[in-house]
Structures are given as structure tokens and as C-alpha cells.
Amino acid sequence: MKRNIIVVILAGLVVISLLAGMVGCPSTEYPLHDPLVRFRIATTTSLYDTGLWYHLEPIFEELANVEMDIVYAGTGIALEYGRRGDVDAIIVHDRAREDEFIADGYGINRRNFAYNFFLIAGPASDPAGIMGSTAAEAFEKLYDAGLNDPDTVKFVSRGDDSGTHAKEKLIWSQAGFDYEEVRNSGQWYVEVGRGMGPTLLMANEMQAYVLADISTFLAYNLKSGLDIVPIVDEDPIFLNVYAAIAINPEAHPGAKIDIANQLINWLISAEVQDIIGTYGSVEYGRSLFLPIAGCDMPGCPPVEDYTLPVPEYTGN
Amino acid sequence: MTELWEGLVTAVKLIISLDPEVMQIAGRSLAISLTASLLASLACIPLASLIHFRSFPGKRVLVNIIQTLFSVPTVVVGLFVFVLFSSAGPLGGLSLIFTPTVMVIGQAILITPILLGLTISALSGVDRALVDTARALGASGGQTAIIILREARYAVLAAVIMAFGRAISEVGLAIMVGGNIRGFTRVITTAIALETSKGELELALALGIILLAIALIVNFALNRIQQR
Numbered sequence: 001m002k003r004n005i006i007v008v009i010l011a012g013l014v015v016i017s018l019l020a021g022m023v024g025c026p027s028t029e030y031p032l033h034d035p036l037v038r039f040r041i042a043t044t045t046s047l048y049d050t051g052l053w054y055h056l057e058p059i060f061e062e063l064a065n066v067e068m069d070i071v072y073a074g075t076g077i078a079l080e081y082g083r084r085g086d087v088d089a090i091i092v093h094d095r096a097r098e099d100e101f102i103a104d105g106y107g108i109n110r111r112n113f114a115y116n117f118f119l120i121a122g123p124a125s126d127p128a129g130i131m132g133s134t135a136a137e138a139f140e141k142l143y144d145a146g147l148n149d150p151d152t153v154k155f156v157s158r159g160d161d162s163g164t165h166a167k168e169k170l171i172w173s174q175a176g177f178d179y180e181e182v183r184n185s186g187q188w189y190v191e192v193g194r195g196m197g198p199t200l201l202m203a204n205e206m207q208a209y210v211l212a213d214i215s216t217f218l219a220y221n222l223k224s225g226l227d228i229v230p231i232v233d234e235d236p237i238f239l240n241v242y243a244a245i246a247i248n249p250e251a252h253p254g255a256k257i258d259i260a261n262q263l264i265n266w267l268i269s270a271e272v273q274d275i276i277g278t279y280g281s282v283e284y285g286r287s288l289f290l291p292i293a294g295c296d297m298p299g300c301p302p303v304e305d306y307t308l309p310v311p312e313y314t315g316n
Numbered sequence: 317m318t319e320l321w322e323g324l325v326t327a328v329k330l331i332i333s334l335d336p337e338v339m340q341i342a343g344r345s346l347a348i349s350l351t352a353s354l355l356a357s358l359a360c361i362p363l364a365s366l367i368h369f370r371s372f373p374g375k376r377v378l379v380n381i382i383q384t385l386f387s388v389p390t391v392v393v394g395l396f397v398f399v400l401f402s403s404a405g406p407l408g409g410l411s412l413i414f415t416p417t418v419m420v421i422g423q424a425i426l427i428t429p430i431l432l433g434l435t436i437s438a439l440s441g442v443d444r445a446l447v448d449t450a451r452a453l454g455a456s457g458g459q460t461a462i463i464i465l466r467e468a469r470y471a472v473l474a475a476v477i478m479a480f481g482r483a484i485s486e487v488g489l490a491i492m493v494g495g496n497i498r499g500f501t502r503v504i505t506t507a508i509a510l511e512t513s514k515g516e517l518e519l520a521l522a523l524g525i526i527l528l529a530i531a532l533i534v535n536f537a538l539n540r541i542q543q544r
Contacts, residue, residue, distance in 0.1 A: 069495070072495075072510070084408075
């Protein structure tokens with residue numbers, strides 16, 4: 001009996017693994033549909049933290065008869081997954097890097113499908129006195145106040161090369177600062193390197209200022225009862241446009257371009273634009289994202305960027 | 317502090333109600349980490365025996381290196397496996413990135429040093445006299461190895477349990493190579509990380525408690541098997 005004890009242990013492991021395997025894939029309990037094709041996208045964190053993808057995912061899965069795999073990633077890492085060919089489409093929000101990505105031949109068929117605005121939130125007492133400022137003025141005041149009194153004035157930065165982080169850098173440069181200088185200027189400037197939701201929660205804990213998109217702010221405010229409040233939210237630079245980009249099959253032959261095209265056309269369809277225009281209005285009293293067609297200010301994408309369906313891919 | 321209590325209550329509720337999403341995540345965690353432990357054990361226990369019973373130049377150095385690798389950060393293994401299996405990587409053609417399979421591979425690599433190192437230690441702990449006696453009574457090399465493995469079974473089992481524990485509790489590798497995809501590669505630890513980042517502290521704590529419950533059951537089962 002004792003002779004083959006190791007064998008018995010290993011056999012036990014096999015049995016447990018098999019049992020666990022059965023538990024792990026309870027296909028009978030999860031009659032979603034047969035995962036015929038796995039279709040993978042990387043999405044910016046705000047669309048995930050607000051639950052929009054949870055809402056859209058099953059609808060598209062049924063429509064396209066695919067199993068949709070959604071990887072949560074800021075714009076920086078989403079673009080990197082796209083460059084490496086690890087996903088079939090990306091959802092991002094940083095026009096400059098999107099242009100570069102497409103110019104480098106990694107992405108095709110970009111369409112904008114939603115927008116919202118950024119805001120600067122902070123403690124209600126507003127110790128840096130930025131209320132009523134433009135974005136650039138506010139950053140300037142934060143810099144001065146932060147250097148003077150880093151115990152009461154702090155700024156929490158995503159610090160993760162996300163679209164929000166890119167917007168922050170843009171505001172710093174508009175205010176005439178060199179970003180490297182800002183991030184090394186003192187302990188008032190806190191880089192956390194996390195998604196939008198976690199960054200908001202950290203800023204809330206620290207009673208710090210933070211640049212956030214309004215959707216994530218509202219979602220977390222409702223869920224976690226944030227103490228920080230929106231202080232500066234009116235400036236054209238706060239415009240935040242989301243884009244869907246298909247991975248170019250010429251760069252990565254395995255990319256599922258047809259499904260990616262279907263997704264993109266679906267995102268700009270009237271059906272989804274309606275969903276986007278109403279998503280969250282029951283809970284928040286306003287929708288979290290705005291349908292792109294309503295975007296009519298300077299900086300909005302040209303109309304063909306969201307009305308022209310992407311053509312079928314025919315190769316070359 | 318109320319979060320801790322609420323977490324406990326939530327955990328009990330989720331377990332009693334057999335919440336399908338939670339059960340699925342827990343089952344997936346268990347399946348991935350057990351498979352990884354099994355595969356790594358099958359490879360490592362014989363290999364460790366080989367290292368222990370053979371003498372060759374550089375053996376001490378090798379054992380030192382193996383023991384040093386106990387401390388390898390999970391994210392470093394994760395990065396290594398990601399670069400290897402990412403579509404642009406050398407094994408990208410297998411299309412395994414962001415799948416449970418690559419998580420199994422990653423965890424197996426992660427726990428290999430622990431299994432090798434602790435099995436070698438376990439074998440070293442066996443009384444030298446036993447080896448000599450077995451040899452004197454005419455046992456072959458293979459027979460001697462089996463006798464010693466049997467003698468060291470408690471310590472070897474401890475190595476397997478330790479390795480399983482490291483596999484099921486790590487988060488860096490699982491998120492990096494698995495991608496934390498809901499319904500596909502989301503396991504308990506990555507779900508905890510996500511729920512924490514969403515501010516759902518009670519659910520996160522509850523998942524942590526469920527992970528410990530799973531570990532308890534697995535340890536209990538393994539101990540029962542070896543007491544037979």
C-alpha cells in the first residue's frame with residue numbers, strides 16, 4: 001500500500017484537477033452560446049470602470065455570434081497590445097497616438113463613437129483656489145500651491161501613459177510647463193500608475209486634486225461616495241473622444257478584421273448610439289457618455305469619422 | 317473594520333448561494349493552479365531525484381541557483397511568459413496569449429524552482445543509513461530512489477502543497493498573461509484586484525476568504541490521500 005505513495009498523491013492530483021476542470025467549465029450552467037470564435041479587444045479603463053462594456057458585451061456577442069474577450073488596459077498598453085497583435089481591435093482615446101498607430105500601419109478603420117469631458121476634481125475646500133480657472137491656469141496654481149504646501153495641496157496623476165495621462169501632459173504643456181520638470185518637482189505630485197477608478201479612489205483617500213473623465217467620476221461617486229468634488233470642468237481642452245480601431249491584418253495576419261469591422265460599424269450604428277446616449281441616465285440623472293453625433297465644438301472629429309461605415313476588408 | 321465583517325458575511329452568502337459567477341471563478345482558479353501544480357510535480361519530482369542522486373560538477377551551484385529562484389517575482393515570470401507567447405513573440409504562433417492554457421504554463425514555470433528545491437531538500441533529509449542498507453540488500457538505483465522518495469513523502473507533499481499555494485495565490489502573472497477576461501481567464505486573485513480597484517472591498521474580501529477555503533480543502537484532500 002505505502003509503496004506507491006507518490007503515485008497515489010499524483011493520481012489524487014489528477015482526479016482533483018479533472019473535477020476542478022469540470023467545475024471550471026460548467027457549460028451546462030452557462031448556456032451563453034457556443035464560443036465559436038473568440039474575438040478580443042483591449043479597452044480603455046473608463047469604458048470598463050463605468051460598466052458600459054458589461055452592458056454592450058452580451059449584445060454584440062449575440063449579434064456576431066462570437067465570444068468577446070475584453071482586456072482592461074489604458075490607452076498606452078492597449079496600443080502596445082495592438083502593435084504586438086495580441087488583440088483584434090482597440091478602444092482608445094488619445095488622438096495623437098492613434099494617428100501614429102495608424103500611420104505606422106498597425107491600425108485601420110478608426111471611427112469615433114462616443115465622447116465626454118474631463119474635469120479636475122479636488123477637496124471641496126479647494127485649498128489651491130482653482131475654482132473658476134481654465135484648465136491651464138488651474139494646473140499653474142496647483143503647481144505653485146503644491147510646491148509651497150505639499151501637505152495640503154496634492155495632485156494625483158494616472159502616470160500610466162493612458163489617454164487621461166496624455167491629456168494631463170497636454171494641459172501641462174498648454175500651461176507652459178515641461179512635464180518632466182513637473183513630475184520631478186516634489187512630493188505634491190503623486191504618480192500612481194493605475195486605472196481611472198483606482199486613481200480616483202486614491203485621490204479621494206489623499207484629499208488630492210485629480211484629472212478624471214466625468215463618467216468614471218460619476219460612477220465612482222455613486223458607488224463609493226467620493227469626498228472630492230468637480231472644481232474645474234469648463235475648458236475646450238477637456239473634450240475626450242473615444243475611438244475604435246481595427247488591427248491591420250497586413251501587420252498581423254491573424255487579426256480578425258471582419259469581426260473588428262462589424263464591431264466598429266455596430267458602435268456607430270443608431271442602435272448603439274442610442275444605448276450610449278442613455279447609458280446611466282437612470283442612476284446618474286444624465287448619461288455617462290455622449291453619442292458622437294452630438295459633438296459640435298472645436299476639436300470634435302469630422303463627421304465622416306463617425307457616419308461613414310468602414311468598408312469590408314478585401315485584402316490587397 | 318466593518319468591511320472585514322461585511323466581507324465575511326458576503327463570503328458566506330456567496331458560498332451558500334453558490335453564486336454562479338463566483339463559483340465559476342473559483343473553479344477556474346482551482347483548475348488552473350491544480351493543473352499547473354500537477355504538471356510541474358510530474359516533471360520536477362523525478363528531475364529533483366535525478367539531481368539529488370547523481371553527483372556531477374556544479375551540483376551545489378545548481379541547487380543554489382534553484383533556491384535563489386524561489387524569490388523570483390511573479391510579474392517577472394509573467395513578463396517572460398508574455399514576451400514568449402505574445403503574438404509578436406517566438407511562440408506567438410500558438411495563439412495562447414490571454415488564455416487559461418498560458419496561465420497554466422506560466423504558473424508551472426513559476427513553481428518549478430520551489431518544487432525542485434524543496435524536493436531536493438526533502439530527499440536530503442532522509443537518513444543516509446537507509447540508502448546504504450538498501451544498497452547492501454541489493455536494491456538497484458531505481459529501487460533505492462523509490463524507497464527514499466517513500467521515506468521523504470511528507471516533505472515532498474509539503475513541497476507540492478507549497479507550490480500549489482504559490483500558484484493559486486499569485487496575481488501578477490495571472491493578470492499579465494491571462495488578461496483578467498471575464499468568463500475566460502478571470503481567477504480569484506485577478507478578480508480580487510479588479511474588485512478592489514472598483515472599490516468593492518467587501519466582495520474582494522469575500523473572494524479572498526473563498527480562496528483560503530479552497531486552499532483548505534485541497535490541503536485536507538492531499539493530506540488524506542497521503543495518510544492512506
